[in-house]
Amino acid sequence: IRGQRVIEDFLDNMVLGEQLGFDGLLVLEQHGGPNAVTGQSIVMTSALAARTKNIRVGAVGPIMNTYLSPMRYAEEVAALDYLSRGRFFFGMPVGIGPNYHALGIDPTRARERLREGHDLMKKAFMEEGPFEWDGKFFKVPYANLWPKPLQKPHPEIWVPAVGSKDSLKFAADNHYTYLAILVPRPVLLRNIKTFRDMCEEAGYTADPTQVVATATVHVAETDKQARL
Secondary structure, three states: OHHHHHHHHHHHHHHHHHHOOOOEEEEEEOOOOOOOOEOOHHHHHHHHHHHOOOOEEEEEOOOHHHOOOHHHHHHHHHHHHHHOOOOEEEEOOOOOHHHHHHHOOOOOOHHHHHHHHHHHHHHHHHOOOOEEEEOOOOEEEEEOOOOOOOOOOOOOEEEEEOOOHHHHHHHHHOOOEEEEOOOOHHHHHHHHHHHHHHHHHOOOOOOHHHEEEOOOOOOOOOHHHHHO
16 A cells, blocks of 8 residues: 555656656666665656656666566667657666665676677667677577667667766767766766766767756755754
8 A cells, every 4th residue: 555655646746747847757766675666667657658748758777687688678668769759768777786686686797788788779779670689698689679769869878877987988988878876966076077088088078968966855844854
């Protein structure tokens, strides 16, 4: 009963966000407990796409390494892009330790597997199939994504990161948006500078909208209670 109420309240608040004139709505994903509203950001974002009309809707994850195949990931992204009529964007987090332990996934090759999965998915988005993929982690003899995403070449991709240089470089090299999470302001500013420097090294100047910073808001009956 509590879970039902939490989910319905979350969706109602998100729909209210469109009515109040916000630019976009974002669903986070965590596993192994109530660390986020849901472990299925794609499912929750589908519900938001159905309940809204114009606002952008995003999912962060899904976590690539929770999928047996990136092709399944790509199919879900493409489907949600159509359901939202081109309003969808998504994040590609590596994921944190509790996610891997909760799902019984080996975290030691997480980054390497994520990178290969990303390359396969991106090729499926942008190239006509069928094609064969023979990689280290994925063997797909018949990769043929249909339909392709509505947005071309694919929906906007965000890379959530606390500050790993590997993640920052991945975002910079692919012209993705860096989503800064779980860091105090001095560290945030340092990470943003590092990211922008990496964009310059990749041959371009980062767009101001290519960095997203999160702000935590505490709500209570009084300011004193909120600050505790």
